[in-house]
Amino acid sequence: MGGLSSDTPADPAIVGIVVTITDVAHEAGVSKTTVSYVISNNPRISKDTADRVRQAMRKLGYTVNHTARALSTSKTMTIGLQVNADDNMKVSLTRGAYLCELSDFARKQGYDLLLLSHHNGMQSIRDIANSRKVDGLILMDIDRADPRIPVAVESEVPTVLLGIPENPMGLDEIDTDFERAAHELIDLFTEQHHQEIALLHTPEGTENGGSNFAVRFRQSVVREASDKGITLHVASPEDWDLAPSERLRSTLNRFPNITGLIIDDDNAVISAPQTFTELGMQVPEDLSVAVVVPDVIRDQMRIPYTAIDINLPAVAQEAVDTLVRRIDNPNAPSVTRLVSQPLIRQHSVKSL
Structure with a gap:
């Protein structure tokens, strides 16, 4: 059979028909x-x-037909996702979940997702800009003073930052509202009359630079605890290279008088129940615990603690949608969007 006329609807059951x-x-x-x-x-x-x-x-x-669409619009219909190659040596369930969600939402927008993990992120951006392989970029694993940002600005490739650096240089920023998360968690421990707690957070990488979300959350928890008159201890940078369970043990040994613990590191969250069992500790009888963790990890791993549930799909969708809008309108004002996440109470923080 031949092709359809412009006035004849297609019947997908008829083999050989091309629907236009x-x-x-x-x-x-x-x-x-x-x-x-x-x-x-x-x-x-x-x-x-x-x-x-x-x-x-x-x-x-x-x-x-994405190929035909790309030719007709002079677009590649491809989004580049630039990750920090150095961090790829570390296992991160959150990063893996983000990659899946970003790919899914890119596909829903009609785009393919190209993963860029060159050891030199700056050169990778220059190469992708010169080759015109992508219509836009999402930069992941943002550091506070990320050297990729000025290169992305210079390349003039539409770019969205999945993270909040000290200076975004006019680029769009999307991330979880870690400041609000810190506020809600400290409020919870305050309501339950805790006076001395500790924070076991995601290793920052470097003390002076560091992964932006880990730095932002730590600073916010410290500020909120100070405002509420709570004594807060923060896990030492000396422990950042230890295995998650060992970092947890070290924190408990360093601060034996704490009544509560906040954990913001998915690997430490996952290992915590087994570690507490090995130490003979009961939650919340011996120690109150609250965590910040992606909802999919808390649900699938059955994490039994009160949690700020990070909705990764919501953050990923916001990042992709913002980039698509930026591609369509390069001169629009830049935006910063922080996605708030719910506090899920699971009776792991007791009243004193």
Whole structure:
């Protein structure tokens, strides 16, 4: 059989039929331009119209030809994700979950995700800009003074930072609201009348630079504890290279008088129940515990502690959506978006 005429809807059950955007437009009762806008998730299209077009696409078995779309729009329809290659040597369930979520939301926007993990992140950005392999970049594993940021600005590739550096240089920033998380956790320990607690947080990498989210959370917890009159002990940088369970043991040994512990490190969170069992400690009878952890890890690993649940899909979607908007409108004002996360109480912080 040959191709369809512009007035004949496709029947996906008929082998050999090629469904076109014209067929979708005819089935949905809209113009081809409207179908194109729906495919690219253009916000000017109403939800009812978009739903009608997508229903027509499903009925006809229409799939987007990304290669043809890229040629017609002069886009690669590819997003680059630049990660810190040095950190790839460390196991991080959070990073792995982010990669999956970012890839998924990029696909929903019609983009492929290209992982960039060159040992020299700055050169990687220059190379990708010169080759024009991507339409935009997401920079992950942001440090406080990240040397990739000025290179990204210089490259003029639309870029979104998954993290909050000291100076974003006008780039869009997306991250979890760690400041609010710290406020809620210290409020919780205050409500339960705790006077002396400790923080076991994600190793920062370096004391003067450091991974931005770990630094931000530590600083926020210290500030909130001081404001509430709580004595707070922070795990020593000397322990950052220890295994998670050993860092937990070291913290407990260093600060034997604490009544509560906040853990902000997914590896330490996962190892904590076994470590407490080995030490003969009961939570919350012997020690109150609250954690900051991605919701998927807490749920699948059945972490039994009160938690700030980091909704990774929400953060990933915000990062991808912000980048797509930046690609479509390079001159729009830059944005900073912090995604708030819920406090899930699981009775692991007792009242004194």
